[in-house]
Each structure stands twice: as structure tokens, then as C-alpha cells.
Amino acid sequence: MNDIVIEIKNLFVNFARYSALENLNLSIPGGSFVSVVGPNGAGKTTFLKVILGLLKPNQGSITILGKQTDELSPFDLGYVPQVKTLDRSFPAMPIELVSTGLKAKWPGKMKQKDKKPVMEILEKVGAGNLAKRPLNKLSGGELQRVYLARALIRKPKILVLDEPATGIDWIGENDIHKIIDDYKSEFNATIIMVTHDWEAAYHHADHVLMLNRHILCFDTPDKAFTEQCLRQTFGHVGHRHEMIFVGRHHD
Amino acid sequence: MIEAFMQSFMLRAMLAGILVGFMSSYFGVFIVQRRMSFMGSGLSHAAFGGVALGILLSTEPLWIAIPFTIIASIGITLLKDKTKLGSDTSIGILFAISVALGIIFLSLKRSYTADAFAYLFGSILSVQTSDLIVTMILALLTVLTFFFYWSRWAYSTFDRELASTDRIHVTIDDYVLNILLAITIVVSVKLVGIILVAAFLVIPAASARLIAGTFFSMTIISICLGVISSIIGLITSYIFDLPSGATIILVQALIFFIAIAYSKVSIKESI
Numbered sequence: 001m002n003d004i005v006i007e008i009k010n011l012f013v014n015f016a017r018y019s020a021l022e023n024l025n026l027s028i029p030g031g032s033f034v035s036v037v038g039p040n041g042a043g044k045t046t047f048l049k050v051i052l053g054l055l056k057p058n059q060g061s062i063t064i065l066g067k068q069t070d071e072l073s074p075f076d077l078g079y080v081p082q083v084k085t086l087d088r089s090f091p092a093m094p095i096e097l098v099s100t101g102l103k104a105k106w107p108g109k110m111k112q113k114d115k116k117p118v119m120e121i122l123e124k125v126g127a128g129n130l131a132k133r134p135l136n137k138l139s140g141g142e143l144q145r146v147y148l149a150r151a152l153i154r155k156p157k158i159l160v161l162d163e164p165a166t167g168i169d170w171i172g173e174n175d176i177h178k179i180i181d182d183y184k185s186e187f188n189a190t191i192i193m194v195t196h197d198w199e200a201a202y203h204h205a206d207h208v209l210m211l212n213r214h215i216l217c218f219d220t221p222d223k224a225f226t227e228q229c230l231r232q233t234f235g236h237v238g239h240r241h242e243m244i245f246v247g248r249h250h251d
Numbered sequence: 252m253i254e255a256f257m258q259s260f261m262l263r264a265m266l267a268g269i270l271v272g273f274m275s276s277y278f279g280v281f282i283v284q285r286r287m288s289f290m291g292s293g294l295s296h297a298a299f300g301g302v303a304l305g306i307l308l309s310t311e312p313l314w315i316a317i318p319f320t321i322i323a324s325i326g327i328t329l330l331k332d333k334t335k336l337g338s339d340t341s342i343g344i345l346f347a348i349s350v351a352l353g354i355i356f357l358s359l360k361r362s363y364t365a366d367a368f369a370y371l372f373g374s375i376l377s378v379q380t381s382d383l384i385v386t387m388i389l390a391l392l393t394v395l396t397f398f399f400y401w402s403r404w405a406y407s408t409f410d411r412e413l414a415s416t417d418r419i420h421v422t423i424d425d426y427v428l429n430i431l432l433a434i435t436i437v438v439s440v441k442l443v444g445i446i447l448v449a450a451f452l453v454i455p456a457a458s459a460r461l462i463a464g465t466f467f468s469m470t471i472i473s474i475c476l477g478v479i480s481s482i483i484g485l486i487t488s489y490i491f492d493l494p495s496g497a498t499i500i501l502v503q504a505l506i507f508f509i510a511i512a513y514s515k516v517s518i519k520e521s522i
Contacts, residue, residue, distance in 0.1 A: 073418075074417040090284060108401065
């Protein structure tokens with residue numbers, strides 16, 4: 001059994017009079033792959049921001065790797081944001097963006113010794129040929145690989161992913177998930193992935209966290225993707241629920 | 252002509268032009284890339300309020316304009332951070348308040364206020380040694396920020412949230428940038444005037460953006476264009492007896508149109 005790497009106790013986050021997260025209690029063991037699912041406005045991104053130290057809880061506590069979030073080093077966590085937040089007018093190349101993962105600052109003129117590890121990780125995620133292309137010329141799938149390389153280059157103990165495969169074709173999505181799964185196996189890393197894709201959550205994660213301001217379910221995929229949990233979280237079940245069950249029978 | 256440029260007032264003007272060209276075009280890359288071009292106009296008009304207060308108090312306007320503009324820049328940043336207002340609205344409000352105060356201060360003076368008009372249009376040829384010393388200190392400070400702040404400002408310009416996850420204090424860094432920007436604008440106002448100073452911030456950086464492939468190269472190109480246009484503009488204004496500030500800006504504009512043409516040609520070639 002791995003030690004607990006993320007410990008959340010009685011956590012509340014409010015925005016003015018609106019309550020975004022209420023009374024969260026959660027212990028995530030090291031080496032877990034946790035998928036966070038929930039409807040729009042459920043507090044998934046807020047939950048990630050609390051883990052990343054971008055938001056302070058109004059009440060309760062969160063410790064990551066035994067530290068408060070403001071005591072964490074940038075290199076403790078790897079973060080893959082949603083690609084849609086990228087400012088495409090910014091003049092940059094993938095090699096520069098990935099190097100921020102290594103240095104935690106934007107590079108000036110890059111030295112050869114800094115380029116080497118960046119190129120290695122870009123090759124590993126299948127984006128070596130993109131290194132010097134303008135960032136604004138990359139497709140969603142290509143950008144996602146670059147962001148993933150940026151997160152992985154620091155070999156983080158915890159990898160935080162915000163909808164890593166949104167807007168990517170089926171093959172690209174599978175590639176991204178394979179890279180994440182391989183990284184988890186190689187480094188026994190903890191993965192926290194927010195996703196709207198129930199199938200990805202079901203097939204890749206070992207724990208599913210169903211969130212709708214409260215934690216409504218935190219269990220293995222088989223126990224989490226039940227009609228009761230889905231109804232509590234989403235208010236309805238929908239067609240995709242059946243697809244997951246079909247997949248489960250085939251498995 | 253070389254003899255003309257060896258005269259002390261021309262040497263001071265040339266040095267001041269180079270320093271202001273360097274500082275404005277350096278800070279300009281952040282202004283352009285953060286889509287805050289209106290900030291330059293806003294702060295230069297805030298400087299007008301400070302200059303007017305300095306004239307009313309019969310003291311050196313620069314010394315009043317610097318804190319006045321810094322307060323305005325902090326006010327803009329605070330309004331943006333602490334309210335639901337966008338930066339353009341915050342700038343617009345502080346801009347209007349500062350100009351209104353400036354008009355009131357000048358009306359209270361009740362004597363001839365030629366100095367105020369000198370600040371509206373600038374007078375680079377009347378730069379004094381004391382102005383030059385202030386400009387040099389500020390230029391030195393700007394060089395230091397290149398080593399300590401450039402990569403942090405660049406990172407948060409690219410993506411504030413991503414920079415924050417790497418424990419960069421983006422809000423504090425914004426205040427540092429805006430305060431230095433405010434001081435640069437006040438110093439530049441004396442040389443190129445309130446009306447034209449915003450162009451110094453925006454045009455070289457915008458030209459560099461059209462040419463550069465990375466933010467680092469954009470910064471270097473912008474600085475080079477800012478300095479070169481100041482030199483060419485000053486020489487041209489001397490030869491044709493034209494207002495120096497306006498001539499420098501027209502040189503910058505010419506470079507900007509060349510940059511547009513260059514970027515269009517490079518796009519065609521890459522297709």
C-alpha cells in the first residue's frame with residue numbers, strides 16, 4: 001500500500017455567496033490514477049486549482065506530499081492545462097514551452113545543454129518534429145503532446161490533467177492515454193485527471209471521483225459507475241452510461 | 252552636420268532619445284503582447300495630471316508626475332484585480348480623472364502655462380543634464396529587470412495561470428512592471444510629449460511582433476527598432492527642421508509598414 005499523497009479534510013471553497021466545493025474529505029494514495037468526473041459547474045476545475053495551489057480553501061485543509069500547497073516546489077506537480085486556454089498570438093515554439101517545465105521560467109536564448117532533455121522528452125511523446133514550429137500552427141492534439149512533454153520533463157510525483165484529450169481524434173486520444181499510463185507505471189506517479197469522457201475515466205483510472213460540489217462517489221470504476229452514483233452526480237444517466245456497461249461486458 | 256551633433260544639447264538629445272527608445276520598446280513588448288496598448292495612453296495622460304500639479308506648485312513637474320503616475324498605475328492594477336472591470340475600463344476611468352485634475356490644476360495656476368504645452372508635445376532638444384541623469388538611472392534599472400524579471404514577465408504574459416502553478420507571483424510582478432512603466436512614461440513624456448509617448452511603447456514592439464518567431468527575439472528586435480528609429484528620427488528632424496518627437500514616431504511607423512510587408516512576404520514564401 002502506498003502512502004497518502006493528497007489529503008483533503010473538511011474543505012470548502014466559496015466564491016462570494018456561491019459555494020463551489022462543500023465539505024470535501026478525501027485521501028488519495030500514491031500511485032493512484034484518479035479520474036474526476038461531474039457535470040459542468042460541478043467544481044472540477046476549482047478542485048484542480050486547489051490542488052495546484054491557485055486557490056486557497058475558505059475552510060478546511062489540503063496537504064500534498066505532506067506539505068501545504070504554498071510549500072510545494074513547482075517540480076512536485078506536473079500540470080497539463082486545457083489547450084483551449086492558449087494565447088495563440090504569443091510568439092513561441094514548443095521547445096520553449098517544454099523548457100518551462102525544466103526551469104519554471106520562460107527561456108531567453110536557449111543553450112544546447114538545455115535543448116537536449118527537451119528534445120528527448122518531445123521525442124518520447126511523439127512530438128520531436130514539432131520542436132521549432134510556431135506554437136500557433138499546432139493542432140489541438142499536437143499541442144496536447146507538447147503540454148504533456150512540459151509536465152513530464154520534471155518527472156513529477158503527481159500529474160494533474162485538465163481534460164487532456166478534449167477535441168482530439170480517437171487515435172490521438174489513445175496515444176495521449178498510453179503516454180500517461182506508461183509514465184504512471186514507470187514512475188509510480190499519482191495521476192489526477194479531470195475528464196468529461198466516462199469511457200476514458202472507466203478504462204484508465206483505478207479510482208473515479210464523482211463531484212458535484214460535494215464528493216458523491218469515490219471508488220473503483222466498477223463501483224463508481226453505477227446508476228445510483230451517476231444519478232446523484234449528473235441528475236440523469238444518459239446513453240454513454242450504457243456504452244460503458246457494454247464495454248464492461250465485453251471485457 | 253557632424254559638428255552640429257557634437258554640440259552638447261544635441262548629444263544630450265541623442266542620448267536621451269536612445270535611452271527612451273530602448274526603455275519604451277523593451278516594456279512595449281509586454282504591453283503589446285498583453286493587449287494593454289491603451290495603458291500607454293492612459294499613463295501618459297495620468298502624467299499630465301502630475302505635470303499640471305507640479306506647475307501649480309511651481310516645482311519641477313517631473314518630481315510630482317512620477318509619484319502621481321505611479322499612483323495611477325497602481326490604481327489601474329487594483330481596479331482590474333479587485334473589481335469585475337476589465338483593464339481597458341480601469342485605464343479609461345483613471346485616464347479621465349487624471350486629465351480632469353490636470354485641467355483643474357492648470358486653471359488654478361492663473362498665469363501663463365507654457366510649460367504644460369511643452370509637456371503635451373515634448374521637447375527633446377531642451378533636455379537638461381539632470382533629466383539625462385534620471386533617464387540613465389531608469390535605463391540601468393530597466394537593464395537589471397532584464398536579468399531578474401524578463402523571464403517571469405514573459406511567462407505570465409504567455410499564460411498567467413501556468414506561471415502561477417510554477418509559483419511565480421504574477422500579481423506582484425504586474426505591480427513591478429506597471430510601476431516601472433509609469434516611471435518610463437513620465438521620463439519619456441518630457442522628451443516626446445504626452446500625446447505621442449504611447450506610440451513609443453506600441454509601434455516598435457508591434458513591428459517586432461510581425462517579424463519575430465520567439466518572445467525573446469521579439470524583445471531584442473523591438474529594442475533595436477526603438478533605438479534605431481530614435482537615432483534616424485533625430486537626425487532627420489535636425490536636417491529638415493521638423494519636430495523631433497513626431498519625426499521619430501513617423502520613422503517608427505515607416506519601419507512598421509516595412510515589417511508588415513516583410514511578414515506578408517515570409518508567409519507567402521512559407522506556403
